[in-house]
Amino acid sequence: EAGVTQFPSHSVIEKGQTVTLRCDPISGHDNLYWYRRVMGKEIKFLLHFVKESKQDESGMPNNRFLAERTGGTYSTLKVQPAELEDSGVYFCASSQDRDGPYGYTFGSGTRLTVV
Amino acid sequence: AQSVTQPDIHITVSEGASLELRCNYSYGATPYLFWYVQSPGQGLQLLLKYFSGDTLVQGIKGFEAEFKRSQSSFNLRKPSVHWSDAAEYFCAVGEIGGGSNYKLTFGKGTLLTVNP
Numbered sequence: 001e002a003g004v005t006q007f008p009s010h011s012v013i014e015k016g017q018t019v020t021l022r023c024d025p026i027s028g029h030d031n032l033y034w035y036r037r038v039m040g041k042e043i044k045f046l047l048h049f050v051k052e053s054k055q056d057e058s059g060m061p062n063n064r065f066l067a068e069r070t071g072g073t074y075s076t077l078k079v080q081p082a083e084l085e086d087s088g089v090y091f092c093a094s095s096q097d098r099d100g101p102y103g104y105t106f107g108s109g110t111r112l113t114v115v
Numbered sequence: 116a117q118s119v120t121q122p123d124i125h126i127t128v129s130e131g132a133s134l135e136l137r138c139n140y141s142y143g144a145t146p147y148l149f150w151y152v153q154s155p156g157q158g159l160q161l162l163l164k165y166f167s168g169d170t171l172v173q174g175i176k177g178f179e180a181e182f183k184r185s186q187s188s189f190n191l192r193k194p195s196v197h198w199s200d201a202a203e204y205f206c207a208v209g210e211i212g213g214g215s216n217y218k219l220t221f222g223k224g225t226l227l228t229v230n231p
Binding site: 003004031033035040041042043044045048056059091093095102104106107108109 | 119147149151156157158159160161164205207209217218219220221222223224
């Protein structure tokens with residue numbers, strides 16, 4: 001089966017611009033997660049979708065970040081406007097509840113650089 | 116709040132040598148514990164996990180980890196390292212009883228370099 005796919009793999013944008021990251025989960029996975037790793041720091045939870053609904057968005061850093069999951073399939077994470085501190089690697093993961101807790105499959109990540 | 120500490124930012128070992136990567140966690144009850152590995156250009160791959168039962172857990176690629184409740188540790192080990200093991204390793208802890216919200220807390224990672 002295809003894994004979790006993230007687009008683009010790399011993105012370099014200027015401060016103040018908008019960037020949209022996309023995640024395609026494994027087909028049939030209801031749970032979709034976004035995580036982020038800022039340089040030198042831990043990988044941190046951003047939010048969790050169950051189908052198209054946001055289950056938990058407690059990790060979203062501020063209102064410049066907007067996540068959507070239309071139709072419960074792929075998800076987008078938009079950063080508008082981007083700031084220098086948003087640079088890092090953004091990971092997406094998906095899982096099925098039947099896989100038990102934390103039956104995550106992670107994508108390769110999107111490396112975002114804001115200059 | 117739960118937290119994970121990986122004391123070693125960077126470790127260098129020779130190929131064929133043994134390896135131990137340290138992980139300490141802070142959590143109020145018995146946690147779910149994980150080790151992930153990220154090779155260059157790859158996603159996070161699960162090496163092994165501990166939920167309950169035998170405190171010595173076997174994983175993929177010849178790795179194992181031991182849960183020690185008294186020390187709040189979950190160290191990763193491998194008896195003989197291969198050059199392909201060079202990667203970054205992450206320890207993580209998960210909450211129990213979160214319904215369907217399974218949120219992981221990660222350590223900062225340990226970068227492993229393997230010398231020939």
